Amino acid sequence: xTAMPDNKGYFGKFGGRFVAETLIKTLNEVExxxxxxxxxxxxxxxxxxxxxxxxxRPTPLYHAERLSEKLGASIYMKREDLxxxxxxxxxxxxxQALLTKYMGKTRVIAETxxxxxxxxxxxxxxxxxxxxxxxxxxxxxxxxxPNVKRMKLLGAKVTPVDSGSRTLKDAINAAMRDWTKTxxxxxxxxxxxxxxHPFPMMVRxxxxxxxxxxxxxxxxxxxxNPDYVVACVGGGSNAAGIFAHYKGVDGVKxxxxxxxxxxxxxxxxxxxxxxxxxxxxxxxxxxxxxxxEGNVMPVHSVSAGLDYPAVGAEHSYFHEAGVAEYVTCSDKxxxxxxxxxxxxxxxxxxxxxxxxxxxxxxxxxxxxxxKVLLNLSGRGDKDMPxxxxxxxx
Amino acid sequence: MKxxxxxxxxxxxxxxxxxxxxxxxxxxxxxxxxxGIPFSDPxxxxxxxxxxxxxLIDRNIGFTEISESIKEIRRSAAPEKDIYLMTYSNLIxxxxxxxxxxxxxxxxxxxxxxxxxxxxxxxxxxxxGVDKNINIISFITPESSDDxxxxxxxxxxxxxxxxxxxxxxxxxxxxxxxxxxxISLAKENASVPVVLGFGIRSRRSADTAIEIGxxxxxxxxxxxxxxxxGYSGFKNRLExxxx
Numbered sequence: 001x002t003a004m005p006d007n008k009g010y011f012g013k014f015g016g017r018f019v020a021e022t023l024i025k026t027l028n029e030v031e032x033x034x035x036x037x038x039x040x041x042x043x044x045x046x047x048x049x050x051x052x053x054x055x056x057r058p059t060p061l062y063h064a065e066r067l068s069e070k071l072g073a074s075i076y077m078k079r080e081d082l083x084x085x086x087x088x089x090x091x092x093x094x095x096q097a098l099l100t101k102y103m104g105k106t107r108v109i110a111e112t113x114x115x116x117x118x119x120x121x122x123x124x125x126x127x128x129x130x131x132x133x134x135x136x137x138x139x140x141x142x143x144x145x146p147n148v149k150r151m152k153l154l155g156a157k158v159t160p161v162d163s164g165s166r167t168l169k170d171a172i173n174a175a176m177r178d179w180t181k182t183x184x185x186x187x188x189x190x191x192x193x194x195x196x197h198p199f200p201m202m203v204r205x206x207x208x209x210x211x212x213x214x215x216x217x218x219x220x221x222x223x224x225n226p227d228y229v230v231a232c233v234g235g236g237s238n239a240a241g242i243f244a245h246y247k248g249v250d251g252v253k254x255x256x257x258x259x260x261x262x263x264x265x266x267x268x269x270x271x272x273x274x275x276x277x278x279x280x281x282x283x284x285x286x287x288x289x290x291x292x293e294g295n296v297m298p299v300h301s302v303s304a305g306l307d308y309p310a311v312g313a314e315h316s317y318f319h320e321a322g323v324a325e326y327v328t329c330s331d332k333x334x335x336x337x338x339x340x341x342x343x344x345x346x347x348x349x350x351x352x353x354x355x356x357x358x359x360x361x362x363x364x365x366x367x368x369x370x371k372v373l374l375n376l377s378g379r380g381d382k383d384m385p386x387x388x389x390x391x392x393x
Numbered sequence: 394m395k396x397x398x399x400x401x402x403x404x405x406x407x408x409x410x411x412x413x414x415x416x417x418x419x420x421x422x423x424x425x426x427x428x429g430i431p432f433s434d435p436x437x438x439x440x441x442x443x444x445x446x447x448x449l450i451d452r453n454i455g456f457t458e459i460s461e462s463i464k465e466i467r468r469s470a471a472p473e474k475d476i477y478l479m480t481y482s483n484l485i486x487x488x489x490x491x492x493x494x495x496x497x498x499x500x501x502x503x504x505x506x507x508x509x510x511x512x513x514x515x516x517x518x519x520x521x522g523v524d525k526n527i528n529i530i531s532f533i534t535p536e537s538s539d540d541x542x543x544x545x546x547x548x549x550x551x552x553x554x555x556x557x558x559x560x561x562x563x564x565x566x567x568x569x570x571x572x573x574x575x576i577s578l579a580k581e582n583a584s585v586p587v588v589l590g591f592g593i594r595s596r597r598s599a600d601t602a603i604e605i606g607x608x609x610x611x612x613x614x615x616x617x618x619x620x621x622x623g624y625s626g627f628k629n630r631l632e633x634x635x636x
Contacts, residue, residue: 008513018482020437021511021532024541069560163443169434176436181560183536255569280483281434285517293455294487295433 010199115147
């Protein structure tokens with residue numbers, strides 16, 4: 001699992017450190033601190049204890065019987081929606097917030113799309129007494145307003161970003177600009193497996209707790225590994241987490257589900273691995289939705305957490321090396337899945353996770369008779385404003 | 394070391410004519426021009442330059458259009474003046490490299506200033522096929538370690554871009570004593586000029602930069618002047634620096 005990235009931060013040809021020279025020293029410091037943090041028993045004990053007592057880990061592996069019956073497959077869900085704050089994002093935020101203290105820094109900044117990572121970061125900042133500022137595209141502050149209020153309640157400053165498309169990518173730009181100025185006392189607590197090395201590796205490692213647990217839980221339940229492991233992919237952190245311990249395992253097929261949006265036309269989706277090509281953005285060489293000249297294209301997804309034009313470098317590597325397969329699920333299919341899981345299992349999923357489920361429902365023949373592990377990465381309370389509009393509740 | 398001062402203009406901004414006129418006029422005083430090629434996600438730039446880039450992208454203006462303007466500037470400016478392209482790595486990544494190299498060599502483009510390409514990623518960009526005669530400018534910053542300053546200064550071509558402050562373009566120039574020491578260290582080890590950029594927007598800060606470094610680069614101030622009063626605004630700002 002730790003063979004990649006190489007010492008320059010590359011997963012094959014993807015990754016790297018395409019950032020201002022000003023940040024290189026800081027990235028080196030983060031990399032060194034992370035390496036000693038991993039070896040520091042006291043820090044590791046603290047993290048394990050917080051993951052258990054505070055975040056609520058291990059999360060259950062739930063066998064969705066009614067849904068399984070409907071789809072003719074055996075479907076298990078890793079319940080990351082039950083993690084404190086409502087999504088897998090806390091796994092990484094706790095790790096990096098502890099690392100921030102370990103490095104002696106006093107302030108964290110974060111970007112957020114759906115607001116889940118912003119809430120997780122604000123939560124950890126409150127828990128550990130760190131100053132916190134979260135950058136969020138103006139469009140997202142409107143469509144995910146419950147999370148904006150939660151972050152404020154937790155003591156974070158929420159800064160709406162009005163540049164560019166006013167969504168997740170612009171929030172990352174704003175956070176990177178802030179970090180270039182403040183890196184001496186501030187840690188940029190990146191929420192996905194994106195950005196410059198060591199972030200894609202570090203965030204993956206913190207999220208790998210998902211499959212470390214799930215692999216044993218699944219084996220206990222079924223006496224074997226799943227045939228399919230399915231997760232949605234925006235930047236790719238929950239997928240990286242659930243793929244981590246299944247990479248290269250015989251007979252296990254990894255499926256990443258990208259946001260197919262309204263259609264496969266430019267600007268209508270966020271499916272970079274399906275419709276994009278490699279480029280350089282936000283510090284790494286990776287797949288990107290871009291114009292012929294190399295400007296980043298506008299993207300769309302009904303789900304704010306997937307509304308991002310690029311993807312973590314390791315997923316680009318997986319895509320080209322055939323380690324995982326990346327497919328799409330449309331807005332409509334995701335909304336349908338959102339309703340379906342609510343009605344069939346009494347679980348309201350996040351719109352992001354609904355994409356993974358939507359693919360399963362739409363392609364049920366592919367999964368007939370198979371054992372499927374699906375990462376239910378978050379819960380859907382935050383999506384109520386969109387759901388009211390889209391499903392007319 | 395002979396002083397080496399430069400100015401930044403966003404290519405074809407606010408329009409083609411004003412850009413060319415400003416570039417030619419500016420090159421009567423400055424030693425080099427940095428031509429910005431707009432990129433959608435300019436993380437090293439402040440609001441002024443990022444907004445200018447967005448205006449051009451909205452008008453579908455990119456390298457193709459700007460390269461025509463550079464040809465005109467070359468025809469009018471003194472031949473000893475240098476021109477650099479300033480943009481982000483993804484635009485170079487997407488260039489049709491043969492055509493790009495020919496253009497740069499014909500128009501005597503001295504080098505590329507790529508703020509998202511630190512020393513450790515220069516080889517990646519070079520491997521895309523950028524001609525060896527086109528320099529990739531080295532950055533040194535107040536955060537650079539002494540070892541990396543010495544290494545970058547020794548291997549630099551054309552000039553060393555010393556980013557004189559932490560942060561993005563358009564901030565305040567106010568180097569502290571440690572930064573001053575690092576500028577001296579870079580000068581001691583470089584065989585090319587050490588030029589200070591970021592935050593230099595007045596005659597006063599330019600004079601300081603010339604005193605402690607081998608020259609200065611200014612950009613945001615000119616874009617602001619172009620925004621408020623077009624070419625005459627640019628001209629007035631230019632006179633502030635040189636008259």
